[in-house]
Amino acid sequence: MNASVSKSTGRSAAPRAVKLRLANVSKTFQNGTQTVEALAPLELEVKEGEYVVFFGPSGCGKSTLLNLIAGFEAPSAGEITLEGRPITRPGRDRLMMFQEHALFPWLSVIKNVMYGLKNEPQFRFRPRKQREAARSWLKMVHLEEFESALIHELSGGMKQRVALARALAPDPKVLLIDEPFPALDALVRGKLYGDLQDILTRTGKTIISVTHDSREAACLGDRVVVFTPRPGRIKKEIHVDLARPRDINDPKVAEYAGRIMAELEGQPDEKRAG
């Protein structure tokens, strides 16, 4: 593997500050008499401008972890800090993109993108400025012609691109993406990966996304965190040192995908037994 050789081609040239820190974080759900341990205590650091992918078997607690970071739920133990400050509730500094698009049908495309800007100090009560900013984000996802369309008039892929523009517009410190692409066909997904990497290199956003698809993980992630089955622990972290933009069909991406997949499949019970 030539992973260490091509280090300079990744985005990790200079040492970067830690953006998000998870210290000893675990989550146990209590449903009546039944307790479900979703996440075993885990440590994780995400650096400024890093793209981290959570990869693991279904039900291992990936969405749970994302919900904890987003602030929808509180960890049972441990602490999550963003730039040193503990997370207590949802906020637009940690915007979440959901598996379904979650766009508001009562608003047009551009009004959806403007939605998060209304709470931004520099945009508050300035509809013209909001509209201009929203327009430029729509341009970035190639949907500027659809600004006055209604949500249900768009295709699935277009909806996800609007959702991406809406999530990026308020300039979150961390963007959290929970499997937003599985419902789309390969061609549309390929384009979305392109858009996403394009935005990534342009804005230097810190992103965490969840996926079931090892190729998607290898294509998008600077680092892929592989989880064990429930209760989820970090089994392995794989650094993907490939230049961007990466093509989903690139054999090098496929090679990394193979390693990621092997990590997931290899001796699934070894950690649980230990």
Place this chain on the structure above:
Amino acid sequence: MKSEQAKRPFLYVSFFYLLIFAVWQMLFSAGLIPDYLFPSPVQVGKRLWELGSDDYLLPSVKATLVRMAMGFSIAAAIGLGIGLLMGTSPIMNSCLKSLFLGLQTLPTAAWVPISLLLFGLSEQGIYFVIIMSSTPAVAIATSAGILHIPPLYLRAARTLGTRWYAMPVRVILPAALPAIMTGLKLGWTFGWHGAVSAELIKSTVGLGFLLNMGREMNDASQVIGIMLVTILFGLLLDRFLFGVIERRIRIRWGLEKKE
């Protein structure tokens, strides 16, 4: 099958009503029932024309509509407020739900006696009946609509930085609007029933008053004529005001397709 009929609904509907009037006229001509009890369409039309030219009809239609507009606005505001409380607070919902469901099952005319006791023969009594008749429907529909909002919308709004005090205006009411509109339509219908019931007893102008006046004069033509006018206005408002708004909302929300 449906598209076939949808092509020329106007023709079918006109024919249907012509048929009704024809049967009515035939029954009348058969002379089974004396004409002071069972007037012909022509007699009814003539009586309505007289009421119109004697300046009874228009002021009464107007009076009922104005009472409805005011009473219903108040009822809608109260119903929306209570519905919002019920929809956002589980405690409020469990307390108020059965109460409002109960009130909704109460026939609207049952509010008239208590309004007579409370307000005598005054205008306020009519407003009282309208408000009590339509508020429960609006409140129940609003709370049900809010409780059925996909949680995803609320989570999306929160992650986009919406604070709790901004949620009702920015997310909760817009997301529940299709259901709320259905509730407003139903509330209007109940209010309309209540208004006419109250006017039967309490008023010197209004559709209910003209109905009662017809009864006192033993004028079946007037009673049937005013009933037809009441139906006509109820239908017009339901179809062409509330119906149109409701449909536009449902299309915008993606719940119904444009034809």
